[in-house]
Amino acid sequence: MLVVSDLVAAYGKIEALKGVSLRAETGRITCLLGPNGAGKTTLMMSIAGILKPRRGSIRLGDTELTGLSPARIVGQGIALVPENRLVFPQMSVLENLLAGAYQRGDKAEIAADVERMYDRFPRLRERREQLAGTLSGGEQQMLAVARALMSRPRVLLMDEPSLGLAPLVVAEIFRIVSELNRDGTTIFLVEQNAHMALQVAHHFYLMEQGRVTFSGSPGQLAEDEVIQRAYLGARRAGG
Amino acid sequence: MIDFVQNTIDGVMIGASYGLLALGFTLIFGVMRRLNLSYGPSIMIGAYLGTLIYVQFSAGPVAVVVMTVLGAVLAGIYVERLCFAPMAASAGIASMVSSFAIWMQLEQAAILILPRHTYPFPPLATGAPLELGPFLLRIDHLMMLACALLLSAGVQYVIYRSRFGLALRAIIGNPVAAHLVGIDVKTSVMLAFAGASAVGGIAGYLVLAIDQQVTPMFGMWATMKGLIAMMIGGLGSIPGAILGGLVLGVVEAHSLWHFGPQVRDLVAYLLLFACLVLRPSGILGDAPAAETSIGRRSA
Ligand SMILES: Nc1ncnc2c1ncn2[C@@H]1O[C@H](COP(=O)(O)OP(=O)(O)OP(=O)(O)O)[C@@H](O)[C@H]1O
Ligand SMILES: [Mg+2]
Numbered sequence: 001m002l003v004v005s006d007l008v009a010a011y012g013k014i015e016a017l018k019g020v021s022l023r024a025e026t027g028r029i030t031c032l033l034g035p036n037g038a039g040k041t042t043l044m045m046s047i048a049g050i051l052k053p054r055r056g057s058i059r060l061g062d063t064e065l066t067g068l069s070p071a072r073i074v075g076q077g078i079a080l081v082p083e084n085r086l087v088f089p090q091m092s093v094l095e096n097l098l099a100g101a102y103q104r105g106d107k108a109e110i111a112a113d114v115e116r117m118y119d120r121f122p123r124l125r126e127r128r129e130q131l132a133g134t135l136s137g138g139e140q141q142m143l144a145v146a147r148a149l150m151s152r153p154r155v156l157l158m159d160e161p162s163l164g165l166a167p168l169v170v171a172e173i174f175r176i177v178s179e180l181n182r183d184g185t186t187i188f189l190v191e192q193n194a195h196m197a198l199q200v201a202h203h204f205y206l207m208e209q210g211r212v213t214f215s216g217s218p219g220q221l222a223e224d225e226v227i228q229r230a231y232l233g234a235r236r237a238g239g
Numbered sequence: 240m241i242d243f244v245q246n247t248i249d250g251v252m253i254g255a256s257y258g259l260l261a262l263g264f265t266l267i268f269g270v271m272r273r274l275n276l277s278y279g280p281s282i283m284i285g286a287y288l289g290t291l292i293y294v295q296f297s298a299g300p301v302a303v304v305v306m307t308v309l310g311a312v313l314a315g316i317y318v319e320r321l322c323f324a325p326m327a328a329s330a331g332i333a334s335m336v337s338s339f340a341i342w343m344q345l346e347q348a349a350i351l352i353l354p355r356h357t358y359p360f361p362p363l364a365t366g367a368p369l370e371l372g373p374f375l376l377r378i379d380h381l382m383m384l385a386c387a388l389l390l391s392a393g394v395q396y397v398i399y400r401s402r403f404g405l406a407l408r409a410i411i412g413n414p415v416a417a418h419l420v421g422i423d424v425k426t427s428v429m430l431a432f433a434g435a436s437a438v439g440g441i442a443g444y445l446v447l448a449i450d451q452q453v454t455p456m457f458g459m460w461a462t463m464k465g466l467i468a469m470m471i472g473g474l475g476s477i478p479g480a481i482l483g484g485l486v487l488g489v490v491e492a493h494s495l496w497h498f499g500p501q502v503r504d505l506v507a508y509l510l511l512f513a514c515l516v517l518r519p520s521g522i523l524g525d526a527p528a529a530e531t532s533i534g535r536r537s538a
Contacts, residue, residue: 048418048419049418050415050418050419069423070418070419070421071418071421071422071423071424074419074420074421075421079419080419082415082416082419086413086415086416086419087413087416088408088409088412088413088416088417089412089413090408090411090412091405091408091409091412095405095408098405099405099406099409099417099420099422100420102402102405102406102409102420102421102422103421147420148419148420150420151420151421
């Protein structure tokens with residue numbers, strides 16, 4: 001289980017996370033919803049070790065992750081599909097996948113995993129020699145997911161995987177999220193698309209201005225209320 | 240005609256040394272996207288340590304090579320730790336200016352170690368030149384050319400075919416994503432710096448073994464030649480570094496023969512200027528000068 005406790009993170013004087021506590025249960029899909037600027041990406045980047053939080057703890061099982069380098073955190077079995085994909089634009093699709101397996105030494109197994117990714121994302125097989133920067137947005141998102149999976153993570157973090165994608169591609173991404181979870185991967189997902197997220201999530205959190213404002217399971221709150229609280233802000237909506 | 244061919248041959252040989260210097264420069268620039276003005280001076284530190292053990296302990300050629308390369312690598316890592324590692328990615332100018340400050344510091348250090356202006360440097364090969372019809376080929380020049388071709392092929396292989404090269408290209412492509420896939424970015428960058436300095440150290444050794452002497456001016460000379468050759472060949476392109484060096488060498492050799500040594504250096508700057516105006520990306524560079532092509536799949 002991934003447990004975040006009382007996490008505070010700041011950019012200079014601006015506190016983006018003001019004491020966030022939440023958990024992603026092993027083997028489940030946990031979803032985090034919230035308006036622009038709520039601090040969702042800040043939280044993901046802190047878990048991945050890119051940002052160093054001011055206070056609080058992030059634990060995976062018995063291991064404290066705060067203070068570890070991003071490379072060590074990958075070694076602990078966490079992989080992040082970052083906001084805006086961040087593929088390596090001048091490298092081929094295949095090289096992007098190989099970079100995803102950077103910490104692994106088992107060449108034959110890596111090659112087998114590349115084939116598995118191609119089976120899961122047939123588009124990537126067709127385009128394996130193409131430079132990643134020339135892929136369409138949806139293809140880049142598939143590649144970013146596949147690249148993260150190449151490290152064989154126990155916990156997959158995803159930051160707005162549906163951003164800017166057509167509805168069909170979004171549905172495809174969510175189908176894959178469910179599939180990955182069925183195969184045993186713990187998933188912690190940040191989304192703007194509350195409708196899709198609530199369909200796959202076992203548990204969800206709402207976040208606003210650096211604080212968690214709601215925690216529950218999808219049936220617990222009507223969808224339009226979630227949307228209102230997540231995107232219009234609880235205070236204004238509840239007022 | 241015979242003179243023309245002989246000058247061209249000489250130019251290619253000298254150009255090979257410029258190409259080697261540019262190769263190390265290109266590696267640093269390609270990975271960091273920053274100009275390391277201390278590149279030549281850190282090679283000079285290696286050369287001074289090499290000549291020190293030669294003068295003091297009459298060390299043999301192998302020991303001098305090892306000392307020169309090792310010294311250049313240590314000085315290179317020192318520069319990286321001081322000027323590049325602590326600076327934020329956006330602070331390119333700060334890195335460049337501080338690398339200039341370290342240049343002055345390294346020059347002073349060299350003068351402290353060996354205070355006379357000129358010191359002897361052990362020659363590489365003293366045998367008679369090969370004769371090819373009317374043309375002469377110096378053995379040490381041939382070794383220089385062979386080293387330039389081998390090392391550039393080696394660097395090309397490492398960058399595009401090895402796991403370490405994959406990491407470097409990932410860092411060039413997107414440093415945050417490189418962290419996210421588990422690459423130890425800091426260590427990789429430092430190793431790239433060390434590798435570039437080693438290439439520079441080999442280049443420096445070969446040049447000085449041909450000149451058979453070293454002065455504190457060598458640092459500035461190496462930075463200038465490497466920089467000009469890199470700009471002509473194409474910023475960030477590995478074959479471009481060697482080609483740029485060869486073009487610079489040939490043009491210099493001809494102008495030296497026709498107009499003498501002062502004009503030779505002037506012509507080198509004119510060539511750089513013409514190149515920057517007519518083809519800012521250099522001969523083999525396909526990106527504008529602000530970018531780099533090392534990260535591309537095929538250079
Ligand atoms: N590099 C930065 N420097 C300064 N402030 C930042 C930086 N990155 C984010 N912030 C601020 O931190 C707050 C949280 O940003 P964050 O990116 O985590 O939001 P988010 O929930 O991911 O939003 P979105 O849904 O738009 O992606 C915002 O107010 C933002 O302006
Ligand atoms: Mg975000």
